[in-house]
Amino acid sequence: MAVIFHMDLDAFFISVERILNPQLQGKPVIVGGDPHGRGVVAACSYEARAFGIHSAMPIRQAYKLCPQGIYLHGHMEEYSRFSRLVAEIVRKYAPVVEQASIDEFYMDLTGCVKNGRDCMDLASRLQKEIGKHLLLPCSIGIASNKTLAKIASDFKKPRGITYILPGKEREFLAPLPVGIIPGIGKVSEEQLKKRGIDRIRDIQNIPADYYTSTFGKTGLDFWKKANGEGSTFISVHGEQKSISRETTFDDFILEPEVLKNVLLKLTGKVCQTLREQGVKASTVHLKLRYSDFQTLTRAKTIVPTDDDSDVYNTVCSLLDKAFTRRVSIRLIGVSLTNFTQSADQLLLFDSRYQKKKDMLKAINNIRGKYGYSKISYGAG
C-alpha cells in the first residue's frame, strides 16, 4: 500500500504577508489588488473568510462583505522565494516529491514509514520545521493515494494533520459533502444535488454505471474518487507544462494597440521565465475574455523559440484573428507550451541572430540582478 503525503501551506500568501509585516497578524487580510478594481481575490486570511470571502471571488464583492479588511497587491516574488525554501525542507523528508503548485506538495513515502505512528511523527516533525524556520503554517494529509491525501489535508485546517487509515478510506469519505472531491466544482456539485446526491456516501451507494451514463467520463472519475481510488504517481521531474501570464483590466479595453502593449509586457515576462529555465517553447497561446465573460483561446505552433519578438509577433497575429467582436476586453493572457531543451544548433548566417541571443542573455542577467522592470522593450 502506498503512503502519500499531501502538504498544503495554510493561507500561504497571507502567511508570507504577515512575515513581511507582522502587524497584519489577526486581521482580515485580502491579497488581490485594488478593492474597487476588477481583480479577484487571490488569497484571504482565515479572519477574512469569516466574513464570507473566499479566493477567486471578485474583489469588489469582497469589499462589500468586509470593507474594514486590509487589501494588498501581494508580493509574488516573495511568495516564490518562500515556496522554494519550503521545497528545500520537504525534500529532506521525502525521497520523491512533486510540487503541485506554489503552496502544495505531494510526497511519496511508501516504504519509508513502518506504521501509522511513523507517519504521524514524520508529518508533525515536517510541520514543526516549516513552522519554526519559515514561520509558515501548513496542513498535511496522509493517505494511500494522491486524491485522498489532498482531501485529508483539506479536512482539518489550519495546522492540521489528517491520516486516513488504510482500508478505511470509504468510511472516511462517506459522511463528507461531495464538493470536497477534487474535480467536483460548483456546477457538478449543483447537478449532483439536483439528483439528491449530497454526501459522498450517496455516490458510493449507486453503481458506477449511473455516473457514466449521466456525466460521461468525468462521472466515472467522481465515482472512483468517492470510493477512495486515485493516482499514486508522483511526477518528480516537476516538468513544467506551460508558462503563462495574464492580466485582468481595471477598465475594459477596446483598442487593439493598448492590448498589444499589454501583450508586449506579458510576453516579456513569459520569455524571461523561459530563458531562466533554459528551454524553448514551440506553441504560443493567447487567451481573451470579453467583458461579457465569453472566453476564447487561440494557439499557434512555431519554430521553438525563447525570443520575445518571435512570441510577440505570433501572439499579435493571434490577437488580430481572435479579437473580432466590438466588445471590450476584460482579461488577456499569453502562455507558452510544448517545451524543448534549447539545443545549441549553430547557424551559418546571421551574426545578427547570435547578437540577439547575447542581448537576450544580457537582459536576463540585468533583470536577475536588479529586478524585472529595470530594462524593457519599447513597442514597435
Place this chain on the structure above:
Amino acid sequence: MKFSINSTSLEKLLSKVIPAIPPRTPMPVIENFLFQIQENLLTVTGTDLDMFITCTMSIDADGEFESIIPARLFYDLVRSIPDSIINFEVTGNGSLNMRTDFGSYQIGYADSSQFPQVPAITYTKQVTIIGSVLKNAIDLTSFAVSKEPMRPAMTGILFDFTDEGLKFVATDGHRLVRFIYKPLTFEEADQIVVPIKAVDVLLKFAGDSPVSISYTNSNILFRFGEITMISSLINQKYPAYNSVIPLENDNLLTLDKKPLIGAVKRMLLFDSSNFPKVKIGLSENMVEISSEDIDKGSRGTETLQCDYTGVPMEIAFNTHFLYDILSHMEQEKLVFRFESPSRASLIEGAEAAEDREILMLLMPVRLNV
C-alpha cells in the same frame, strides 16, 4: 463536337498539371483545369497564380473547344478508369459527356474567360540543361531547403550562373548544399531563386531529355517534353553563401559511407528528443560515434575504422541533419573536413567527378552548454 482519348495517356497528362492546382483557395476558378482543343491538340493548364503548368497531347477531334472543368473531379475520375478509350462529347448544354466501357459521366464545364491568363513575358535569358543533370542537382540539394517562411529566400533553390559553372545551392541556415555543374559556364553572373514547389515538379516529371530554361528577374519558364511550366521567382536576396564555406578546414576524416550511415541511424534510436544529437569523437585513425538520452539512461557507442589526420576533437551534430546529408551523398567513400567543434564542417565525396562537384556543409551543435 466529339473526341476520344485513351484513359491512361490522359491520366498521365493530367497528373503533370495537377500539382499546380491549389488544395484550398479563395478563388474558385483556379480549382479548374483550362481545357483547350485546337487543331487536334489538347492543351491542359493549371495554376495557383504563382505557377502555371501547361501540358499538351495530340488527339483526334472533330472541332475546337475551350472551357474550364473541375480539376480534382476530372483527374480523380480519369485516374480511376482502367486502361481504355474514353469517348467525349460536348453537347453545348454546359456538360462534357464521357462514355467508357463502364458507363457514362457528365462533368459540368464553364466559360474560360475568368481563368487567369498565362503571363506573356519576354524572356531575355535562356539556357538548356540535360534533364538528368538538372534532376540530379535538385535531388541532392532540395532536402536542405528551409521550410521556415521567415526567410523567404531560403525556401527555394538558388540557381547561380557563374563562370565556374551552373551552381545549385540550398540552405536552411544549419546546413548547406552546393552542386556545381561545370560544363555550363556563364560570362555574365546571375542569380535566381526558384521556389521549392516548382523544383518539385521538375524532379517528378523532367526526363533525361534536355530542359530549356528561360528567365527574367521575376519569372522562370521551363520547357521539357510536352510540359511548359512558368513560375514566379522568389524576389529576395539569397544569403552570401560563398562567405560561409570555410577554406581552411584541414582536419581530414576519410571513411566508407555505408558503416557510417548505419551507425548514425542506430544513434537516432538513442536520442528521442526533438533535437537529437550525435557526438563524433575523432582521434588518430579512429572515429567514435555516440548518442545518449540522459533522462532515460540509455546510450549507444560505435567505433569505426577510418583515416583521420588532424587534431583529436569531439564534435556533435543534429542526428537528423547528419543522416539527411549522408543519405544524399552518392559516393561510397566520403571525406569530412573539420575545423573546430564550433565551426562548419564540410562533407564531400572522396573522388571528384569530372563534370560536377557536390559539397555539403553542416553546422555543429554546441557541446556541454
